[in-house]
Amino acid sequence: MTDMRADEPALGGLRERKRRQTLQRITDAAVRLFLAQGYEATTLDAIAAEAGISRRSFFSYFRSKDDILLSxxxxxxxxxxxxxxxxxxxxxxxxxxxxxxxxxxxxxxxxxxxxxxxxxxxxxxxxxxxxxxxxxxxxxxxxxxxxxxxxxxxxxxxxxxxxxxxxxxxxxxxxxxxxxxxxxxxxxxxxxxxxxxxxx
Amino acid sequence: MTDMRADEPALGGLRERKRRQTLQRITDAAVRLFLAQGYEATTLDAIAAEAGISRRSFFSYFRSKDDILLSxxxxxxxxxxxxxxxxxxxxxxxxxxxxxxxxxxxxxxxxxxxxxxxxxxxxxxxxxxxxxxxxxxxxxxxxxxxxxxxxxxxxxxxxxxxxxxxxxxxxxxxxxxxxxxxxxxxxxxxxxxxxxxxxx
DNA sequence: TGCAAATTTGCACTTAGTGCGTATATATCA
DNA sequence: TGATATATACGCACTAAGTGCAAATTTGCA
Missing domain, CATH: 1.10.357.10 (Tetracycline Repressor, domain 2)
Known part of the structure; x- marks a missing residue:
């Protein structure tokens, strides 16, 4: 899963890079769960757990559950x-x-x-x-x-x-x-x- | 507030009539509160109280707070x-x-x-x-x-x-x-x- | 009057979302 | 390198929307 292409030499500092990675991880986790169990049946707790972050941290990446899909x-x-x-x-x-x-x-x-x-x-x-x-x-x-x-x-x-x-x-x-x-x-x-x- | 017009001789039974009245009361109460305090700041508890019903009963008239405005x-x-x-x-x-x-x-x-x-x-x-x-x-x-x-x-x-x-x-x-x-x-x-x- | 059906309500519960304080990781500069 | 500022992560307590359920009340009708 090394997702860094040679022509994109780690844009920004470590902080920004990690942030982008976490954002991607949340999105992936959410979409996976949505497809598996449906949108409504998937709680934020489940998404956070699947993405390996705390429920509270989710909200520093998305303003709401809806925003995942809209993004x-x-x-x-x-x-x-x-x-x-x-x-x-x-x-x-x-x-x-x-x-x-x-x-x-x-x-x-x-x-x-x-x-x-x-x-x-x-x-x-x-x-x-x-x-x-x-x-x-x-x-x-x-x-x-x-x-x-x-x-x-x-x-x-x-x-x-x-x-x-x-x-x-x-x-x-x-x-x-x-x-x-x-x-x-x-x-x-x-x-x-x-x-x-x-x-x- | 006798809202019955002569040419509409109380359509339906007492049950239906009361229901329509309550619906109207909820709508009026909600709009009044929305205008006074804003939409987000108005809770369902406040609307129910103003309309003289319980919070639980509200949901037998509207599916959600949003639905009041949409109606x-x-x-x-x-x-x-x-x-x-x-x-x-x-x-x-x-x-x-x-x-x-x-x-x-x-x-x-x-x-x-x-x-x-x-x-x-x-x-x-x-x-x-x-x-x-x-x-x-x-x-x-x-x-x-x-x-x-x-x-x-x-x-x-x-x-x-x-x-x-x-x-x-x-x-x-x-x-x-x-x-x-x-x-x-x-x-x-x-x-x-x-x-x-x-x-x- | 008396019974069936609809309505109202309280209570307990789940979930989304926020505020706040604290801990930790990263960035910056001397 | 080390000190300090800053961004991020997190836990906890809280509010508010919405649901399920069962008991209590009201209304319709024979």
Whole structure:
């Protein structure tokens, strides 16, 4: 389990490294238990024990049990927003977002996404917070779009682009889970945006 | 506080009537306390005491503290869906939804909506579940649309219509709160749909 | 009135999450 | 290297939400 790659020579001091390791250990332990016994049935005591820390210390890594699952989502929204800011001149907002999204999704393996999605559905509270995070991502995306196309006249239109794009992500992820991964997320996203453009 | 109107001659038996009264008393008590001390600072013990019931009985009226606030939203989504099913022949899906939404929103007073919205923002969990309820409403709306326009070819387009419509509701409610009620929800909804149609 | 069903309640329990004080490990600098 | 500051880990006691269960009370109805 020596997880240090040659090209990442132990970033930060020992303190930071240990912290990252512990964080990973907690996440791994939690996901293992969630898959084995279900989310609700897994107590924080069990997770802490499995990760080899005290119950109290858990809360210096996560604010709540829900946050473990939510952290699996990563900082997807920010990546997309950063990409949108770099959209080449002449491109349309919708195309820029589509390309950014597809580029950002491509690296993630579908089966992992499906597992995470299934886990998240097992808790109503987590599921709800996931929906809320879409709204947050929509906001982030809108801010990026407004910075890239600052014309005040377009503001409402950009709000709609953000809304429709995040909506497309949502519909695509739903479809991915529904279909059990028969088609890739990139493919589904492409299709969703195609439908979007046909409608427009 | 005799709350019986002449045209509603005590629906149901005494049991049902008392139950509705108690439900109302709990809601009133809770909202009063939330406004006075804030959501998080108000305990279930306090709500139960204020409503004149035991803490244990509270849970035979609401599944959780969050549910009190969520219940204030009403069954908006179902009303809209029912209205969409009755859309006149020849109307387009987007117009049908727009009209249904505007009709359904009209009766609710803006200031009340703003108060509820503000209360909901005071709890992250409640706010999250509110976003989740939008997703649910989107699903309900889509089902209604598919029933009214059953052509399988249009299914994806109808999914998008549902998404954009609920999105418009979300953006309009946000704007209502942001503007503090200077413009009515009906007006804001109309504007949102106008922008939507311009984009299409 | 008397019996069945629904409602209310108290009590004990589990779990999530917080505050606080202390011990221990790591970082920094002389 | 050693002293000191700082971050981390932990134990303990606490609050508050939510559940299961069984007894007590109230209501519906014959």
């Amino acid at each position: 699996l989502q990563g900082s997807f929204g920010d990546e997309v927003a950063a990409e949108v800011l770099k959209a080449p001149p002449g491109s349309t907002p919708l195309h820029a977002v589509r390309d950014a999204l597809i580029a950002a999704c491509a690296p993630y393996p579908a089966d992992e996404m499906i597992v995470i999605d299934r886990l998240m559905r097992s808790s109503e509270a987590v599921q709800a917070r996931k929906q809320a995070s879409y709204v947050q991502q929509e906001r982030t995306l809108f801010e990026a779009l407004r910075e890239r196309w600052p014309d005040p006249e377009r503001e409402t239109a950009l709000r709609l682009v953000a809304m429709m794009s995040i909506g497309a992500v949502r519909l695509s992820l739903d479809a991915l889970s529904r279909e059990g991964g028969r088609r890739s997320l990139v493919e589904l996203l492409g299709e969703a945006f195609e439908a979007l453009e046909r409608a427009i | 204030l939203q009403g069954s908006f989504g179902d009303e809209v869906a029912a209205e969409v099913l009755k859309a006149p022949p020849g109307s387009t899906p987007l117009h049908a939804v727009r009209d249904a939404l505007i009709a359904a929103c009209a009766p609710y007073p803006a200031d009340e909506m703003i108060v509820i919205d503000r209360l909901m923002r005071s709890s992250e969990a409640v706010q999250a579940r509110k976003q989740a309820s939008y997703v649910q409403q989107e699903r309900t709306l889509f089902e209604a649309l598919r029933e009214r326009w059953p052509d399988p070819e249009r299914e994806t387009a109808l999914r998008l219509v549902a998404m954009m419509s609920i999105g418009a509701v979300r953006l309009s409610l946000d704007a209502l709160s942001r503007e503090g009620g200077r413009r009515s929800l009906v007006e804001l909804l109309g504007e949102a749909f106008e922008a939507l149609e311009r984009a299409i």
